[in-house]
Amino acid sequence: MKNSLPGFTRNGYRQWALISLLFLTVQCSYAQSMITGTVTDAANGDALAGTTIQVKGTNVGATTDSQGKYQINLPAAGKILVFSFIGYQPLDIVVGNRSVVNAQLTGTDNALSEVVVVGYGVQNRRDITTAIGSVKAKDLAGQPVASFDQALAAKIAGVQVSQTSGAPGAALSVRVRGTGSISAGNDPLYVVDGIPLSRDTKFATGSTNTQFPDNPINVLSTINTDDIESIEVLKDASAAAIYGSRGSNGVVLLTTKRGKEGKTVINYDSYVGVQQVSKKIDLLDAYQYAQLSNEAKNNAYLDRNPTGKPTDSNAIRSAGIGAPSTLIQPEIVPYLSGQAGLPSTDWQDAIFRSATIQNHTLSISGGKDNVKFYVSGNYMNQRGVVISSGFKRYSTRANVEVKSGKLTAGINLNPTYSYHDLVKAEGPYLGEGVVGLALQSAPVFSVYNADGTYNFGNNGWGYGATSILNPVAIANQVSDKLSQLRVLGNVYAQYAITKDLSYRLSLGTDVNSFQRDYYRPSTLEIRDRKGPSTPTGFSRAQNFVNWLVENTVNYNHSFGLHTVSALAGFSSQKDRRVSNELTATNFPNDLVYTLNAGQVSSGSSDVQEWSLLSYIGRVQYDYNGKYLLSAAVRADGSSRFGRNNRFGYFPSVSAGWNLSQEAFLKSVSWLSDLKLRASYGLTGNFQIPNYGSISLLNYQNYILGNETIVSGLAPGNSANDKLRWEKTAMFDIGFDASFLRNKLNLTVDYYNSNTSDLLLNVPVPRASGFSTELQNIGKVNNQGIELTLGTRQTFGRFRWEASANIAANRNKVIALGPSGDPIIVAGGVAGAQFITQIGHPIGEYYTMINDGVFKNQAEIDAYPHTTTTRPGDFKFRDVNGDGKIDFSSDRTVTGSYLPKYTFGFTNNFAYRGFDLSFALQGVQGHKILNLLRRYVYNMEGNGNLFAGALDRWQSVDNPGNGLVNRANRLASGSNGEISTWHIEDGSYVRVRNITVGYALPTALLQKINVSRARLYVTAQNPFTFTKYLGFNPEVNSRPDSALSSGEDYGTYPLPRTTSVGLNLSF
Amino acid sequence: MKQLTILFAAIMGLTACQKDFLDLKPLSQPNVDNFYKTANDFGNAVNGAYDALQSSNQYGGDYNTIVEARGDNILDNDPSSGSGLRYNIDRFIEPTTNSVLRDTWGSLYTGINRCNLILDKIDAVNMDATLKARYKGEAQFIRALSYFNLVRLWGKVPLVLTAGTTTEARSYTRNEVADIYAAIEKDLTAAAAGLPATYTGADVGRATSGAAKGMLGKVYVTEKKYDLAAAVLKDVVNGTTYQLLPNVGDVFLVTNKNNAELLFSVKFKKGGLLGEGHGSWFGTSIGDPVEPSLRAAYSAGDKRLPLSVMIPVPTSINAVPRKFYDELSATSDVGNDFPVLRFADVLLLYAEALNGVGYQATGDAFTALNRVRTRAGVANYTAAQLPTKEAFQTAVIRERRLELALESDRWFDLIRTGTAVDAIKVTGITMPAYRVYYPIPQSEIDVYNNKTIFPQNDGY
Structure with missing residues (x-):
């Protein structure tokens, strides 16, 4: 197997030849001697086949065979052998007068020896004293997803990535160690190559509907995953404290790829795939729907007109009470008579499709003569599984670094253009969410009329039916385009003042320009209105300019066994957002969508700014690699804080003890490494409104005279000069251990974090003129355990790597508001309440309990019920036991969206050129408030229903499964009240990804000048195991509202993607 | 290195002045610190106070539920929408x-x-005295109207007459009803x-002295201070500013806003995206919400009967009562003004007040009552038909129901005359007596x- 990896060998030759040329001017031939030896893995003693051995300063080389053995002719001038193997640290060995030279190589991806990016620097994993999770490029590559955060799912213990929407390029919800904040954001801070990104861009370009907001786009999807070298998540407050008032929710550090000294490498990474919707929901067919609708009408009629008969004609019913809701729709009559072969529309099929996805990255990197570079270009095109939706990205990156003497300077530049074709998928029929509409649309209607126009029969149907717009027409006819142009980058210069002391200046900028154009044509009806509508359109632009200046001084000094490093610096950052919006209506036709064609009906423009001035300092001390200490502080002054509270101070300390370095543990052979860590730090959350401390006036206009709009102004909020950041104090203790010569790694962390001075819109007496005031009050505790177990095994040529992580977080509110009263907020509908109360997690569901249906009158008589309850109606629990059903006092806590625990499990197998990997993600013990059940499981026969409706109560003799209420167009017994009927278990286990790859033999490739070629097939989201009835158990209609999380009011389903990919290196 | 030093110094300079760097003022929204300084500011503030009346929580929508559907004129038949939020109010089961x-x-x-802020701050500002008096009067009118609604809906409520901080507000208590009425008066x-007395041009629609007098009369009648009511209403009745339109239906037309019958309306305009319109009042697609007993109460030929008949709204599946008919704008809103106080109301109040002072078989009370009936095309009442004070009072209240149907008056009439429980019973709904508030x-x-200091109302 001497030539098992000729590609690498050849590369090695070329590389060393180059270096030889650079550093040696004279080469001579001398007498030679034969050296032999074996190369093994330092961690486990396994033979390393294919290791390159090079005689330093010459182009003489060799490769190890399958037993790790080699032999090489050492020229007389040769003194040093250089051993190199991919994935291992190169090793130089002085030969001396030996003839046998054995080498032990240390793996670079050994968990404890890897380099980890920390805030304002890098550290060896061995020296880390805080809780930091890390993911490397190879663990992100190849997944057919639009943004890196999706690929992060399941990878790091305590980092919960929820894909709340499956729309291409849609924002995800990322939570690090639970939910600390109630009303400021819970998103982590993202820092790309040292530039902290502003969260404000997340909500750029707004929504088409304020009541049922769109899932925001993912502004991070501008970053090409293929460009990322590593992602570090600073989980504990000590690690994050260096980011001060922005560190409370954790910090995600992205480092992009740099060029490496040596041969220029060209990489081409590409995949192409097909996506399908990962789930379809079982609904009634047209016949079943017609039966149910008829039953619902009859029950509503007979409830109100006890002398009536189910056979009464519409003419008779019209005269009775409750018309027109009791009238039978003529459209369902043919189905009732059992006539065969009538159409039954599958509205899900009508809005879902197979859609392609493709991604291509070409990069060139290398380094020579003090210049290192990485340049890449990327194109991604993901069509959506919902018709008419899609996402495209064009991105380029140039990372260049130049060195000249003591000065190093560089630039990282990443211009991108992304383009979203949006389709409103969120929200129920009222919000024109196409997914909810597709579920609700009556299957007796066809998508198109005979003449090819859209069928709007379900809108303004009459007969007391809810108007449902044709979702296919909405998706196809509404034009909603959003583009994002972003230039993200920095320039920096670093000057080595002395050997130990260096100064660095970095100027960063993140410029974002969003443009959204919306047009709703006349051919799309408006709900409850028949015929052509008046077209409306808007055009919104938001421009963000964010700049950052950072000055830091670094000091590193070793003396004896002591190593000290220190960092000091200050930075200023400012963000300016300019927004413009124009709205137009009365377009004469649908020929032109831009607003010049219509009459501009309103316009607005808005500028907002924030600024942040910071001082940072950090000292790290290391004694002989055994005892590690670190202390840091950041002072942040922010324009957002009240004038009496401008500056916040965020200190932290941490310590580590490498126990395995101690003499008493060195002899324990099964223990390779053991480090204990403890840390404590204070961080902040400055995600408060830009001008939250000031009493602002709102425009409150009035009408006078002859329909004249007159300007009015009135205060919109009360002032609070003391407003400031939320602060989190977190204590973390943990250990990192490796066993059995680093074959097994274990990391365990326990943390306890208290977030105080919570920003709350505290209810104030309304007689003050305001309903709430923004105050710093309240406290939330999060504590949890994280465990990560990894292993690396080699059985001959078979390699196996696996990593499993599990995390449990417990969230508890400690203090709230001045009186400590619970905060109760409503979700998508008034009765859908959420309660946040002391001693409980944030935002629990607060609803009635449903105990199935009353099967007969005797059961009703025996239990409290509403005045209108009849057999077949819901049995609500009399929680307070007062013998009455009361929809305010009988409410109780009925579940939480916060999971009991989350886990991830990834596996990689490699054998010869083959590789196989899969990743699992599990979230367990959370509940979802499935508000779509208000419509798709309400038994009103208004729109279509879940297939579970077949188990409904139909009569005393035919009570169904005892859970599903009777059909009734005009619900009695308050069946529509939000209760546990609407709450479902959301636990799931999802196979995120399965990939099978094959690397072509290098011998073959060499001939075509290719150094590496790998083909792979990937299945993304192939399987999900859950009892949840909706599309996606990760759903959350309001991911940014901790007080009311976990609602499903219609969502874009996740795609299931099958793709084939190619990695090529030249 | 030299250049670096210069750059370094430049950046130091950029961030040296930290106070300026961090002290950012809102650029696109005015704030309280720089407002309430000029006459123009107060003009804007007064407009902002009127705007509160427009709110969908007041005349813009919710009074239809809490003052009209609550009474015996309108039946909310929709237990599904909003989980029965409004239905529950109609059925006296609201939590x-x-x-x-x-x-x-x-x-x-x-x-x-908003009114308190104006009244607190205006005296310190130099401006034209007439204008200042008008601004104050407008704020006082809006504040009085708001308290009048509060006290009738909830009884004892906090009486706040100067703007306080949110901290001060925590010590407010529920003031006595009599104190609240005193402040309103x-x-x-x-x-x-x-x-x-009147306005011109773009000021038409602001509160007038006549509107204030008429409203004061209504307050007095509610308090049963009939002599005071009769005195203040007499001014309005005998004045020439306000009169009955010949055709009752014309009072409500969206093409006839600011007509001579209207003392005060809350004004709307449809079609704007600035939110100056409202949703159709009593618009529904699930059947007729008007109580049969209301329709039955009209005699044949009463010109007011057609005003409570539901008529379809073009391009919509909804129907609305003719009284509040308007075509939908492109943004599906409508622009009816809400008639808060009109001359027919004043006449009926005047009749009631005079009768309250003392029954007279002939005289102004009968005249006032019959002016309204004549206009409606129904026969005049005679002393033979209404021979007593009580009979006259009953007739006035009945006439108010017919004349002012759907105008958020009926529920207040029922509770001030103590007839709510019986009237509601007719509709088949049981009203627990404590639910007058x-x-x-x-x-x-x-x-x-x-x-x-802040108890719940009795019974709840």
């Missing part, structure tokens, strides 16, 4: 957490706070003195969390 009530309470105090008396919103009870 203390009902958000319609909470929001209306809040909106009324929002308006009161005082405001309206002052407004009647400070406001002009609405429950204080639970959120408000929770904020004070003190049963002594």
Whole structure:
């Protein structure tokens, strides 16, 4: 197997030849001697086949065979052998007068020896004293997803990535160690190559509907995953404290790829795939729907007109009470008579499709003569599984670094253009969410009329039916385009003042320009209105300019066994957002969508700014690699804080003890490494409104005279000069251990974090003129355990790597508001309440309990019920036991969206050129408030229903499964009240990804000048195991509202993607 | 290195002045610190106070539920929508957490706070004395109207007459009903003195002295201070500014806004995206919401009967009562003005007040009552038909129902005459007697969390 990896060998030759040329001017031939030896893995003693051995300063080389053995002719001038193997640290060995030279190589991806990016620097994993999770490029590559955060799912213990929407390029919800904040954001801070990104861009370009907001786009999807070298998540407050008032929710550090000294490498990474919707929901067919609708009408009629008969004609019913809701729709009559072969529309099929996805990255990197570079270009095109939706990205990156003497300077530049074709998928029929509409649309209607126009029969149907717009027409006819142009980058210069002391200046900028154009044509009806509508359109632009200046001084000094490093610096950052919006209506036709064609009906423009001035300092001390200490502080002054509270101070300390370095543990052979860590730090959350401390006036206009709009102004909020950041104090203790010569790694962390001075819109007496005031009050505790177990095994040529992580977080509110009263907020509908109360997690569901249906009158008589309850109606629990059903006092806590625990499990197998990997993600013990059940499981026969409706109560003799209420167009017994009927278990286990790859033999490739070629097939989201009835158990209609999380009011389903990919290196 | 030093110094300079760097003022929204300084500011603030009345929690929508559907004119037949939020109010089963009530309470105090800020700050500002008197009068009128609605809906409520901080607000208590009425009377008396009798041009629609007097008369009648009511209403009845339109249907037409019958309307305009329109009042697609007993109460040929008949709205599946008919704008809103006080109301109040002072078989009371009936095309009442004070009073209240149907008056008439329980019974709904007042919103009870200073209304 001497030539098992000729590609690498050849590369090695070329590389060393180059270096030889650079550093040696004279080469001579001398007498030679034969050296032999074996190369093994330092961690486990396994033979390393294919290791390159090079005689330093010459182009003489060799490769190890399958037993790790080699032999090489050492020229007389040769003194040093250089051993190199991919994935291992190169090793130089002085030969001396030996003839046998054995080498032990240390793996670079050994968990404890890897380099980890920390805030304002890098550290060896061995020296880390805080809780930091890390993911490397190879663990992100190849997944057919639009943004890196999706690929992060399941990878790091305590980092919960929820894909709340499956729309291409849609924002995800990322939570690090639970939910600390109630009303400021819970998103982590993202820092790309040292530039902290502003969260404000997340909500750029707004929504088409304020009541049922769109899932925001993912502004991070501008970053090409293929460009990322590593992602570090600073989980504990000590690690994050260096980011001060922005560190409370954790910090995600992205480092992009740099060029490496040596041969220029060209990489081409590409995949192409097909996506399908990962789930379809079982609904009634047209016949079943017609039966149910008829039953619902009859029950509503007979409830109100006890002398009536189910056979009464519409003419008779019209005269009775409750018309027109009791009238039978003529459209369902043919189905009732059992006539065969009538159409039954599958509205899900009508809005879902197979859609392609493709991604291509070409990069060139290398380094020579003090210049290192990485340049890449990327194109991604993901069509959506919902018709008419899609996402495209064009991105380029140039990372260049130049060195000249003591000065190093560089630039990282990443211009991108992304383009979203949006389709409103969120929200129920009222919000024109196409997914909810597709579920609700009556299957007796066809998508198109005979003449090819859209069928709007379900809108303004009459007969007391809810108007449902044709979702296919909405998706196809509404034009909603959003583009994002972003230039993200920095320039920096670093000057080595002395050997130990260096100064660095970095100027960063993140410029974002969003443009959204919306047009709703006349051919799309408006709900409850028949015929052509008046077209409306808007055009919104938001421009963000964010700049950052950072000055830091670094000091590193070793003396004896002591190593000290220190960092000091200050930075200023400012963000300016300019927004413009124009709205137009009365377009004469649908020929032109831009607003010049219509009459501009309103316009607005808005500028907002924030600024942040910071001082940072950090000292790290290391004694002989055994005892590690670190202390840091950041002072942040922010324009957002009240004038009496401008500056916040965020200190932290941490310590580590490498126990395995101690003499008493060195002899324990099964223990390779053991480090204990403890840390404590204070961080902040400055995600408060830009001008939250000031009493602002709102425009409150009035009408006078002859329909004249007159300007009015009135205060919109009360002032609070003391407003400031939320602060989190977190204590973390943990250990990192490796066993059995680093074959097994274990990391365990326990943390306890208290977030105080919570920003709350505290209810104030309304007689003050305001309903709430923004105050710093309240406290939330999060504590949890994280465990990560990894292993690396080699059985001959078979390699196996696996990593499993599990995390449990417990969230508890400690203090709230001045009186400590619970905060109760409503979700998508008034009765859908959420309660946040002391001693409980944030935002629990607060609803009635449903105990199935009353099967007969005797059961009703025996239990409290509403005045209108009849057999077949819901049995609500009399929680307070007062013998009455009361929809305010009988409410109780009925579940939480916060999971009991989350886990991830990834596996990689490699054998010869083959590789196989899969990743699992599990979230367990959370509940979802499935508000779509208000419509798709309400038994009103208004729109279509879940297939579970077949188990409904139909009569005393035919009570169904005892859970599903009777059909009734005009619900009695308050069946529509939000209760546990609407709450479902959301636990799931999802196979995120399965990939099978094959690397072509290098011998073959060499001939075509290719150094590496790998083909792979990937299945993304192939399987999900859950009892949840909706599309996606990760759903959350309001991911940014901790007080009311976990609602499903219609969502874009996740795609299931099958793709084939190619990695090529030249 | 030299260049680096210069750059370094430049950047130091950039961030050296940290106070300026961090002290960022809002660029696109004015704030309280630089407002309430000029006459123009107060003009804007007064407009902002009127805006509160427009709120969908007040005349813009919710009064249809809490003052009209609550009574015996309208039946809310939709237990499904909003989980029965409005239905529950109609059926007298609303819990203390009902958000319609909470929001209306809040909106009324929002308006009161806007008036308080004006009245607190205007005296210190130099401006034309007539204009100042008018601004004050407008604020007093809006504040009085808001308290009049509050006290009738909830009884004892906090009486706040100067803008306080949110901290001060925590010590407010529920003031006596009599004190609240005293404040309303005082405001309206002052407004009647400070406001002009009429406006021109783009000021038409502001509160007038006549509107303040008429409103004061209504307050007095509600308090059964009939002599005071008769005196103040007489001015309006005998004046020439306001009169009955010959055709009752013309009063409500969207093409006939600001007509001579209207003392005060809350004004709307449809079609804008600035939110100056409202949704169709009583618009529905699920059947006729008008109580059969209302229709039955009209005699044949009564010109007011067609005003409560539901007619379809073009391009919509909804129907609305003719009284509030308007075609939908492109944004599906409509622009009817809400008639808060009109001359027919004043005549009926005047009749009631005179009769309250003492029954007279001939005289102004009968004249006033019959003016309204004549206009409606129905026969005049004679002393033979209404031989007693009680019979006359009953007839006036019945006439008010017919004349002012759907105008958010009926429920107040029922509770001030103590006839609510019986009237509601006719519609087949049982009204517990304690529900003459609405429950204080639970959120408000929770904020004070003190049963002594801030108790719930009886029965809830």
